[in-house]
Amino acid sequence: MDKRAVRAWITYDWANSAYATTVLAAVLPVFYASVAAASLDADTAASYLAYTHSVGMLCVALLTPLLGALSDLSGRKGDFLRVFTLIGIFSTLGFSLVGEGDWLFASILLVVSTIGFAGGNTFYDAMLPDLVPIREREMVSSKGYAYGYIGGGILLAINLLMIQQPGWFGLENTLAGTRLAFISVAAWWLLFSIPIFRHAPRRPASTDRPSSWMGYANMGVSRLRGTFSQMRKFPQLIRMLVAFWFFNDGINTIILMATIYGTSIGIGTTDLMLALLLTQFVGFPCTLLLGAWARRWGAKQVLVISLSVYVCIVILGYFMKEASHFYMLAGLVGVVQGISQSTARSLFSNLMPAGRTGEYFGFVNITGKFASIFGPFVFGWVGQITGSARWGILSLLFFFIAGMAVLMTVKVQKGVEDALNADREDGPGWPGHGLPQSPEPRSVT
Numbered sequence: 001m002d003k004r005a006v007r008a009w010i011t012y013d014w015a016n017s018a019y020a021t022t023v024l025a026a027v028l029p030v031f032y033a034s035v036a037a038a039s040l041d042a043d044t045a046a047s048y049l050a051y052t053h054s055v056g057m058l059c060v061a062l063l064t065p066l067l068g069a070l071s072d073l074s075g076r077k078g079d080f081l082r083v084f085t086l087i088g089i090f091s092t093l094g095f096s097l098v099g100e101g102d103w104l105f106a107s108i109l110l111v112v113s114t115i116g117f118a119g120g121n122t123f124y125d126a127m128l129p130d131l132v133p134i135r136e137r138e139m140v141s142s143k144g145y146a147y148g149y150i151g152g153g154i155l156l157a158i159n160l161l162m163i164q165q166p167g168w169f170g171l172e173n174t175l176a177g178t179r180l181a182f183i184s185v186a187a188w189w190l191l192f193s194i195p196i197f198r199h200a201p202r203r204p205a206s207t208d209r210p211s212s213w214m215g216y217a218n219m220g221v222s223r224l225r226g227t228f229s230q231m232r233k234f235p236q237l238i239r240m241l242v243a244f245w246f247f248n249d250g251i252n253t254i255i256l257m258a259t260i261y262g263t264s265i266g267i268g269t270t271d272l273m274l275a276l277l278l279t280q281f282v283g284f285p286c287t288l289l290l291g292a293w294a295r296r297w298g299a300k301q302v303l304v305i306s307l308s309v310y311v312c313i314v315i316l317g318y319f320m321k322e323a324s325h326f327y328m329l330a331g332l333v334g335v336v337q338g339i340s341q342s343t344a345r346s347l348f349s350n351l352m353p354a355g356r357t358g359e360y361f362g363f364v365n366i367t368g369k370f371a372s373i374f375g376p377f378v379f380g381w382v383g384q385i386t387g388s389a390r391w392g393i394l395s396l397l398f399f400f401i402a403g404m405a406v407l408m409t410v411k412v413q414k415g416v417e418d419a420l421n422a423d424r425e426d427g428p429g430w431p432g433h434g435l436p437q438s439p440e441p442r443s444v445t
Helices: 003-036 042-073 077-097 103-131 134-164 174-191 194-199 213-231 235-264 269-297 299-319 323-351 354-371 374-386 389-394 397-407 412-426
Strands: none
Touching: 003 042, 003 077, 003 103, 003 134, 003 174, 003 194, 003 235, 003 269, 042 103, 042 235, 042 354, 042 374, 042 389, 077 103, 077 174, 077 194, 103 354, 134 174, 134 269, 134 323, 213 235, 213 354, 235 269, 235 299, 235 323, 235 354, 235 374, 235 389, 235 397, 235 412, 269 299, 269 323, 299 323, 299 389, 299 397, 323 412, 374 389, 374 397
């Protein structure tokens, strides 16, 4: 294992998490509402931002089969990672040029930056098997996730100072601090991407690779069809996937829309930023602590509990009026956000044949991106037809309740047995046969 390359891989999560925290979750929603969409009322601005997120995720979902095929067959994951990272960086820089009323320009930049961010992650995730033996992947993946929390939180704290104390940085006002925050995200993303740019693993290209972009796209779609056909043998995995489509869409929508929702009901920028910073630093220890509980009680049980907390968050969010309420809800999100994602990943890995995890996780990621279109769209649509973003946030109850209802039907023990039987049928010649999904045996609870 090339430790230098592994460190570079982990550092990239530190790098691009700045975009996720500062741009997606914190600064851009407020900037969009107060500057880019200044000519619109608050509820309409929230709806337009929600629609933009849906368009961005739709573009990513349509591109993913092509990107997945390129990742698997080209042997040039590092080169494509550079391209999409630079797309994300330069479009993030573009936010610093958005003027008052330029909501369409801001929306276009958000779609392009989403493609750069999510497209880069496609190649980034695909590098892990090239870098790390199967027994070490969970540990290395967790380190990347942890570094992302800390890196994103540190830059968000700096950005918050730029916005709230612009004079400390020689800036004229809050707007200048906001523009500098966008520039700082681009610079941070670029600077800490240099290690992976230099040390990305390279593998020989497949001899079966297509000769054109259309060929890669066709092969990617063909692989999706094949995976879907095989997945029918694992009904518990399918149930878990359907549950994931629902509750993950709800979680992503809360992450993307929380700040602009707070803006639409009159919560100040300082309180919004501090609350989101709280989420980052609560999330790191709570994910580790609840992860230990999940190991003891079972991933499914802890996931159900965390989704129940999200139901409470949505209901309380509907009635939220004061900044103190937003702080409380941000803290609750920090408690359950990381554990919801990690336990879902753990359950998926237990329900998949050990030798086909790359194939099936690829299918989960692609279909999950398609599903992520609907949460922001429903939020925006309900908010627009009712004239209140409060009803938009309340509409997310459907995603969490539906997700929990389907999750409760998942028979984990039966699903594990189906996956193990598939491993035996594949035989010792299948890649990964006989190896566990993680350093420990599969959980059955």
